[in-house]
Amino acid sequence: MRITEARVIVCSPGRNFVTLKIVTDEGLYGVGDATLNGREMAVAAYLQEHVVPLLIGRGSDRIEHTWQYLFKGSYWGAGPVTMSAIAAVDMALWDLKGKRLGVPVHQLLGGRSRDKVLVYGHANGRDNAETIAAAERYRDLGYRAIRLQAGVPGLEHAYGVGRGDLFYEPAETGSPPEHVWSTETYLDHVPRLFAEAREALGWDVHLLHDAHHRLTPTEAGWLGHRLEDYRLFWLEDPVNDLLQDGFRHLRRHTRTPIAVGEVFNSVFQLHQLVTEQLVDYLRTTVLRTGGITPLMKIAHLAEPYQVRLGSHGATDLSPITMAAALQVDLAVHNFGIQEYMRHSDATAEVFSSSYAFDDGYLVPGAEPGLGADIDEAAAARFPYERAYLPVARSVDGTVTSW
Structure with a gap:
């Protein structure tokens, strides 16, 4: 089962979400979440520009291998943008495997x-x-x-x-x-x-x-x-x-x-x-x-x-x-x-x-799979809106943890 397409879907139904949808030559698809709150578009760009091109033509069953390929191949190691992008791929591949075998992922x-x-x-x-x-x-x-x-x-x-x-x-x-x-x-x-x-x-x-x-x-x-x-x-x-x-x-x-x-x-x-x-x-x-x-x-x-x-x-x-x-x-x-x-x-x-x-x-x-899905037509009704988490300051004005 080969990957033929991977789409990055950004929407804002109440708040922003980034979703990856991976489609295979057998007509099955899997979905993964790539949302990084307040920095959503950084992950969307990472997926679109640096990860999706690497997925096309790859087999969808080699989940561990693909995870290591994307992680070690990035060289820079773990960071919230990289790991959120890899997570979306990983979730989608597990979703695909469960659907192909007809069982929930926990099985x-x-x-x-x-x-x-x-x-x-x-x-x-x-x-x-x-x-x-x-x-x-x-x-x-x-x-x-x-x-x-x-x-x-x-x-x-x-x-x-x-x-x-x-x-x-x-x-x-x-x-x-x-x-x-x-x-x-x-x-x-x-x-x-x-x-x-x-x-x-x-x-x-x-x-x-x-x-x-x-x-x-x-x-x-x-x-x-x-x-x-x-x-x-x-x-x-x-x-x-x-x-x-x-x-x-x-x-x-x-x-x-x-x-x-x-x-x-x-x-x-x-x-x-x-x-x-x-x-x-x-x-x-x-x-x-x-x-x-x-x-x-x-x-x-x-x-x-x-x-x-x-x-x-x-x-x-x-x-x-x-x-x-x-x-x-x-x-x-x-x-x-x-x-x-x-x-x-x-x-x-x-x-x-x-x-x-x-x-x-x-x-x-x-x-079978994860047990969750995205409606792309509905997502299109909620376009992305830039949003930020709060910043906290101590009473003297010093920036502190929110």
């Missing part, structure tokens, strides 16, 4: 380790009361795990509090929005949020929180220690992902489970964190790490160290990535939890998917 990865995938939703609000009310709505919908992000008193904006209901949209058209940040105010506020949340929600629901890379190891250790009484499922991205020694410092100061890795591009960036057991969950995505092929290797590396997958799954990834992530989540033994934001109605017009939410879990369909 090609060893079959199911579980029947359904635990997911968490995002409860956001301008203050604690609004966030807790949102969490109660999630609980009433059947969610068993909920991430809490609330506005911080005295700060006009806060990470995790954005547009959307049951999803969170931070990117905006025009120039990047700028948000003012105060670590001191945040650290004082977050323990109060979780004290109030446990009082209102009880202990039968998992609670999560994202610090979004903004803390020093000492600050993160202090916060993790303060949150131990509220039994978080995890504290996400407490310090900069690349400051791996900082996680060793953090581990000595808190028993709160730590999750990290949504910006990682390769197994080499998380090797120390895994082998020294400095984290509990890996947030690496099937998209950002280069596809299903490398994410399976990451999962197998992490399993003996009792580190579990908790892949990123925000709406900056299309339903194709969610479908691909679920195939891995079903197959690997050391799965932990899957982030799940529901996409907007406009996105659902363009992308179809076979997975469904049921009582706190995502249950995949039985369709």
Whole structure:
């Protein structure tokens, strides 16, 4: 089965997505997601100008070989643009193989380790009361795990509090929005949020929180220690992902489970964190790490160290990535939890998917391949719009992590 065509589709049904569609001489096609939030056209150009010409005429079955060809052949190694492009190819080839054999992709990865995938939703609000009310709505919908992000008193904006209901949209058209940040105010506020949340929600629901890379190891250790009484499922991205020694410092100061890795591009960036057991969950995505092929290797590396997958799954990834992530989540033994934001109605017009939410879990369909697709005619109704993620500044004007 030879590749005869590969199309790059860019659209903006609520937010921007980049999709690769690979077509073969047997009439089958596979789809992959290549979206890099805020830098979408960089990946689209990389695919169109540098990857698609290499695919035409190649066999579609040699997935590992093609992955290595595109990765090692680039010479420059892992980076978000390169890996997002390679991921789209990898997803599409797995989709093709599953369709050709008539089975879902997880059957090609060893079959199911579980029947359904635990997911968490995002409860956001301008203050604690609004966030807790949102969490109660999630609980009433059947969610068993909920991430809490609330506005911080005295700060006009806060990470995790954005547009959307049951999803969170931070990117905006025009120039990047700028948000003012105060670590001191945040650290004082977050323990109060979780004290109030446990009082209102009880202990039968998992609670999560994202610090979004903004803390020093000492600050993160202090916060993790303060949150131990509220039994978080995890504290996400407490310090900069690349400051791996900082996680060793953090581990000595808190028993709160730590999750990290949504910006990682390769197994080499998380090797120390895994082998020294400095984290509990890996947030690496099937998209950002280069596809299903490398994410399976990451999962197998992490399993003996009792580190579990908790892949990123925000709406900056299309339903194709969610479908691909679920195939891995079903197959690997050391799965932990899957982030799940529901996409907007406009996105659902363009992308179809076979997975469904049921009582706190995502249950995949039985369709062969990934179980997701794109409607190109519908995509054409939503042309690309340049958009940026926010930029954060400390109160003195210094640029800091958003």
